[in-house]
Amino acid sequence: MDELALLKDFRLEDASPNGAREHARAALRVAIERRRPPSRRTLVLLGFVGAAILAGAAYAVVHELTVGDPAPEEVRVQPARFGHSAELIPVPHPDDPQLDQARVAGVLDSSAGTVYLFASPNARGLCASTWLEGNRGHQGRLNMPSVCGFRDQSFFGYGNEDYGIVAGHDLGRNPLRLFWGRAGDGVARVALRFGNRIVIVPLIGR
Amino acid sequence: MVLGESKGGVRAEAFGDLFERHFDAIYSYLARRVGPDLGRDLASETFTRAFAARKRYDALRGDERPWLFGIANNLLRRHYRDEERRLRAFAQLDVRRDDVWPNEPRLADALAALSREERDVLLLFAWADLAYDEIAVALGVPVGTVRSRLHRARAQFRAALEKEEALDG
Numbered sequence: 001m002d003e004l005a006l007l008k009d010f011r012l013e014d015a016s017p018n019g020a021r022e023h024a025r026a027a028l029r030v031a032i033e034r035r036r037p038p039s040r041r042t043l044v045l046l047g048f049v050g051a052a053i054l055a056g057a058a059y060a061v062v063h064e065l066t067v068g069d070p071a072p073e074e075v076r077v078q079p080a081r082f083g084h085s086a087e088l089i090p091v092p093h094p095d096d097p098q099l100d101q102a103r104v105a106g107v108l109d110s111s112a113g114t115v116y117l118f119a120s121p122n123a124r125g126l127c128a129s130t131w132l133e134g135n136r137g138h139q140g141r142l143n144m145p146s147v148c149g150f151r152d153q154s155f156f157g158y159g160n161e162d163y164g165i166v167a168g169h170d171l172g173r174n175p176l177r178l179f180w181g182r183a184g185d186g187v188a189r190v191a192l193r194f195g196n197r198i199v200i201v202p203l204i205g206r
Numbered sequence: 207m208v209l210g211e212s213k214g215g216v217r218a219e220a221f222g223d224l225f226e227r228h229f230d231a232i233y234s235y236l237a238r239r240v241g242p243d244l245g246r247d248l249a250s251e252t253f254t255r256a257f258a259a260r261k262r263y264d265a266l267r268g269d270e271r272p273w274l275f276g277i278a279n280n281l282l283r284r285h286y287r288d289e290e291r292r293l294r295a296f297a298q299l300d301v302r303r304d305d306v307w308p309n310e311p312r313l314a315d316a317l318a319a320l321s322r323e324e325r326d327v328l329l330l331f332a333w334a335d336l337a338y339d340e341i342a343v344a345l346g347v348p349v350g351t352v353r354s355r356l357h358r359a360r361a362q363f364r365a366a367l368e369k370e371e372a373l374d375g
Binding site: 003004006007008009010011012014015016017018019020021023024025027028031032 | 221222225229230233234237238241242245246249250251253254257258296307309310313314316317328329331332333360363364367
């Protein structure tokens with residue numbers, strides 16, 4: 001007796017989806033729209049890809065990691081300024097990094113000094129901000145370039161620190177170039193292409 | 207100073223493809239076990255749970271079917287009694303009725319006689335077309351356990367059918 005052949009036909013009439021697919025699709029759409037803000041684990045995945053790829057004189061070595069901790073207060077009270085010039089009285093914008101929720105995502109010891117990577121949400125996704133220790137602007141505010149992406153996006157940012165003298169380091173003469181982004185747990189290295197030149201960079205600072 | 211390009215929602219779109227590819231198989235499996243109404247709800251919940259857990263899915267493990275069937279089977283656990291009630295009802299059907307498939311009552315009876323673990327393995331094999339190693343992933347048990355459960359389930363199922371056949375004859 002082939003019991004499996006008999007079983008194949010049992011309640012086969014129940015197998016037709018009819019309207020079930022539309023029902024499930026609608027439920028899934030609601031779930032997708034209700035996606036939560038990135039978790040702490042997501043933030044931890046943010047890390048430096050590399051530093052000073054183009055500047056021959058620069059180097060970078062990670063020597064300390066405090067990822068996941070809240071960013072220092074001075075970072076969290078920074079008026080968010082992303083993609084537009086700072087207003088006299090800052091007006092919240094949905095694209096602004098919500099720096100009050102910033103966490104440390106990486107610490108990098110570069111040739112120009114310690115660089116911090118902070119991760120914070122905005123209304124649409126996740127933002128990354130970098131700060132080269134000592135790099136301050138008007139009224140002592142932190143000069144912090146930021147880049148934002150949608151939730152779950154593997155986004156990459158590029159920061160070219162090439163202006164001013166920070167902690168004795170002349171960035172104009174010896175610029176620091178930073179790349180950062182988000183990659184899955186299994187990604188060990190990334191390939192960066194500059195024209196016809198490809199540089200393989202191990203993922204560090206995560 | 208800073209450049210950033212976005213390709214937002216890529217993973218969500220990929221999940222849409224996964225839904226379209228596997229919905230029918232998941233629904234079919236669940237509906238045959240607990241009926242179309244509950245099957246519809248459980249299939250829907252399977253995909254919303256899978257979406258919520260999509261970051262934990264290890265794509266390197268291969269086919270996503272065992273992962274999805276594993277979620278579906280976990281959801282089924284809350285409804286084993288519904289399934290058994292349903293099987294007992296089918297076992298009582300009168301085969302002389304025109305709308306009843308002659309084998310239906312004895313198959314239902316034989317399925318109801320299996321343990322839940324054996325029924326899971328047998329039906330994932332027969333209805334979901336999962337291989338031994340895929341069933342092992344779906345149920346979170348070693349492949350050896352799948353083999354022994356399936357062997358036992360098939361033997362018991364066959365014996366129950368033969369017993370019914372002898373009684374009918």
